[in-house]
Amino acid sequence: MKRQSALVPLLLTLCDFICQLCAEECEKHEEDHCQQCSAACLLCSQACIELQRAEAQQ
Numbered sequence: 001m002k003r004q005s006a007l008v009p010l011l012l013t014l015c016d017f018i019c020q021l022c023a024e025e026c027e028k029h030e031e032d033h034c035q036q037c038s039a040a041c042l043l044c045s046q047a048c049i050e051l052q053r054a055e056a057q058q
């Protein structure tokens with residue numbers, strides 16, 4: 001990101017997608033560790049989205 005690689009937007013999109021899939025799968029299970037994993041994945045997804053926005057503004 002620091003070097004403004006052309007791959008950064010693709011990596012952030014992929015990371016967001018993977019985190020969303022993980023969150024959806026973990027959300028299906030009632031166990032506490034699955035719910036915690038889902039929440040963590042959603043936070044990661046949101047971070048990727050925010051980084052994408054920041055990169056787009058530069």
